[in-house]
Amino acid sequence: MTFSLDDLAGPGPLPDQDARTRVLETAYRLFYRYGLRATGIDRIIAESGVAKMSFYRHFPSKQALIDAYLDLRHVRWMAWLEGRLAGLTSRDWLAALPDALDDWFGAPGFRGCAFINGHAEAGPDAPAMTVTHKRELAARIEQQCADAGLARPAEVAADLLLALEGAIVRAQMDGADVARGALHRLFARTLSAAGGERAWRSPER
Amino acid sequence: MTFSLDDLAGPGPLPDQDARTRVLETAYRLFYRYGLRATGIDRIIAESGVAKMSFYRHFPSKQALIDAYLDLRHVRWMAWLEGRLAGLTSRDWLAALPDALDDWFGAPGFRGCAFINGHAEAGPDAPAMTVTHKRELAARIEQQCADAGLARPAEVAADLLLALEGAIVRAQMDGADVARGALHRLFARTLSAAGGERAWRSPER
DNA sequence: ATGTTGACAGACAGACCTGTCTTGTTCAAG
DNA sequence: CTTGAACAAGACAGGTCTGTCTGTCAACAT
Structure with a gap:
């Protein structure tokens, strides 16, 4: 199962889902848009049309909801990325990463990386998922580097991840345009x- | 006037400064360490040993204090950077940037970029200084690129800034070590x- | 000597926060 | 039909938030 950028943004009006789903989807939207601390339980409850006790039946605390939000965000984001780059060889997968990120940067409602933002807000005692997400993404990139036969795949993956993070922050603060060119150049x-002998070309798009 | 890393962290125990200075220095320390929203006015007032009315005489609102904090942070950070790289030619200045950043990442109390964090917290209506700081840093880097005679200085500066931002975020979330190598490699x-003909060597350090 | 200014101390209002609890309704399984 | 689970609506408690207000005191200028 893959996700489009719309799925990544979360569903719009909530249909007849059970209470837990409505709460989680509402939190998904509000937490990403306004931040964790700025989004109160009362607002989530009001916008999801759920009773307060129903909320606390499914989530023992706000922190538990935040953790569930970050877990869901991680799953959807990774699924979106894999879907966006599905069918490509490992070399093309790596080369197309900047294009995929560009799509994300330009999507309506883009407000940076939920995990970077969450970590920036929560500080040293941030939910573990903020760091876990980045580690899993790094591992995925490193795997593709190894599959592509690149020398020192761990180093290459670290370089690519650093550029990727920089592009996310630049796009969030200054707009998608300023990040696009620099990200493509650093990747190339x-x-x-x-890559050694063979030249890298931009696939598709 | 330049600043050391200690100055960047702010003064420790507050001497017999006037009320405004004590408030601003306390806010400087608490806002950076715990975030803008997590730091309440009451705590700043208590820790700076100031009456509430004295606070509101000097700062009309918490938002005004946040703005003053970001202004001060911008001035100190830029002064620290200039002092750290003083006396270098523009080529060496650019080549030594990663070393300067490394020093910062390893400094006690490092918690990322105050402007990235502030922007992540405040969202689209973030204080203008969060973006202004990055623009001024980009302009400074671009100027050094131009002075060094590099082709397309704006593009090079954009690439370096993107790598720099990525390194800050990586160092904040995963530690200074994971950022160091990648930042140096991307810069080199x-x-x-x-740079064209001449090779880049690491100056000093 | 007297008024002014700046600061400290702390009460207070009104809003918002998380989390608990009560009451009543719906619905489905036994 | 009964029983119990899930849910909606909302009061409530206890805390914290920003911002206002009242007093009191010391330094200083006139």
């Missing part, structure tokens, strides 16, 4: 340095 | 591609 340069 | 690769 890194892959070219790591 | 970018400067080498832009």
Whole structure:
């Protein structure tokens, strides 16, 4: 199962889902848009049309809801990325990563990375998922580097991830346009340095 | 006037400064460490040993204090950077940027970029200084690229800034070590591609 | 000597926060 | 039909938030 950018943004009007789903989807939308601390339980309850006790039956605390939100965000984001790059060889997968990110940056409602933002807000005692998400993404990129036969796949993956994070922050603060070119150039340069003989070309799009 | 990393962290125990200074320095420390929303006015007032009315005489609202904090942070951070790289030629200045950042990442109490964090917390209506800071830093880097005679200084500066932002976020979330190598490699690769004939060597340190 | 200014201390209002509890309704399984 | 689970609506408690207000005191200028 894959996700489109719309799925990543979360469903719009909530149909006749059970209370837990409505709460989680509402939190998904509000937490990402307004931040964790700025979004109160009361608002989530009101907008999801759920009783307060129904909320506390499914989530023992706000922190538990935040954890569930980050888990869901991680699953959807990774699924979106895999779907966006499905069917590509590992070399093309890596080369197309900047294009996928561009799509995300330009999507309506884009407000940066939920895990970077959450970590920035919560500080050192941030939910573990903020760091876990980045580790899993790094592992995925490293795997593709190894599959592509690149030398020092761990180093290449670290370089690509760092560029990727920088692009997310730049796009969030200054707009998608300023991030696009720099991200593409850094990727091309890194892959070219790591790829050895064969040149990297931009697939599709 | 320049600032050391200690100055960047703010003064420790507050001497016999006037009320406004004590409030601002306390806010400087607490806002950076715990975030803007997590830091209440009451705590700032208590820790700065100031009456509430004295606070509101100098700052009409919490938002005004946040703005003043970001202004001060911008001035100190830029002054720290200039002091850290003072006396270098523009080529060496650019090549030494990753080393300066490393020093910052390893400093006690490092918790990422106050402007990235502030923007992540405040969302679209974030204080203008969060974006202004990045623009001024980009302009400074671009100027050094131009002085160094690099082709397409704006593009090179955008690439370096993106790598720099990525390194800040990586260091904040996963530790200074994971950011160090990748930042150095991306800088070396970018400067080498832009520098043309002459090779880039790491100055000093 | 007297008025002014700045600051400290703390009460207070009104809003919002998380989390608990009560009451009544719907619906489905036994 | 009864029983119990899930749910809606909302009062409530206890805390915290920003911002206002009243007093009191010391330094200082006139």
